[in-house]
Amino acid sequence: MTPHNRAAKGEIAPVVLAPGDPIRAKLVAEHFLTDARLVTDVRNILGYTGTFQGKPVSVLATGMGGASIGIYSYELFTEYDVQAIIRIxxxxxxxxxxxxxxxxLAMTASTDSAWAHQYNLYGTLSPCADSNLLFKAVEISRKRGITTHAGMVFSSDLFSSYNALGPDSWKAWARMGALAQDMETYALYSTSAWTGRKALSILTMTDSCVSGEGFGSEMRMLGLYPMIELALAVAVEV
Known part of the structure; x- marks a missing residue:
């Protein structure tokens, strides 16, 4: 056990799906996994372990932001011997x-965070996805006709709608080729690199900074099903 996870050793599978939202973790467990059981609920961050197509898979929420997923991913990799984390x-x-x-599909991540200063690097770290997980996700999505875009994402400490830099601050990153903005991928990829484990971030684009279009309330869960299904298909191949 850790201060943030009450699961015992052996109760978390070698492959973990990692949504930010605890309710999304519950949804994955109840609607996609077989014989799922709750293994941790510290701070209401829900984690479950079950099976998918006969293979053990866990799903654990990570909260919002790089600091939060950094804690959970580090503990999963180092304390629970998790081999791969797939962010959904x-x-x-x-x-x-x-x-x-x-x-x-986040090939690599840029950031405005100081996360990588802990590694004492004399340069700028650009952490990337595990190539095998990435290639498998591309292959499966093509076979299933799922529309995916692979490239750089921008992981920010600032929620795009609430920062003081102004409503157009995202445009500089878009000009440099960033496909999307989240808050967690950079910390996850950095932690996986530091610990020598595998990670892939699969993201559903729910709100467009370009057009202003976004999911309605009824699609905030249902619209994530293709991402969850792709992540599980990748998980059983690990």
Missing amino acids: GTCGGLQPQIAVGDLV
């Missing part, structure tokens, strides 16, 4: 070709 999150779209509901 939401993002704001920064490019016009990405439609609401499309999936973004």
Whole structure:
């Protein structure tokens, strides 16, 4: 056990799906996993373990922001011997070709965070996804006809709608090719690199900074099903 996770050793599977929202973790457990059981609920961050197509899979919420997913991913990798974390999150779209509901596969992540200062690097870290997980996600999405876009994402400490930089601050990152903005991918990829484990961030574009379009309330869960299904299909291949 850790201060943030009451699961005992062996109660978390080698592959973990990581949504930010605890309710999304509950949804995955109840609607997609077989024989899912609650293994942790510290701070109401829900974690479950079950099976998918006969393979053990866990799903654990990580909360919002890089600091939060950094704690949970580090503990999963180092204390629970998790081999791979697949983030299933939401993002704001920064490019016009990405439609609401499309999936973004984060090849690499940029950030405005100081997260990487802890590694004492004399340069700028650009952490990336595990290539095997990424290639498998691309292959499966093509076979299933799921619209995906692979490239850089921008992980920010600032929620795009609430920062003092102004409503157009995202445009500079869009010009540099960022496909979408989230808050967690950079910390996850950095932690996976530091611990020598695997990670992939699969994001559903729920709100477009370009067009202003977004999911209605009824789609905030249902619209995430293609992402969840893709992540589980990748998980059983790990």
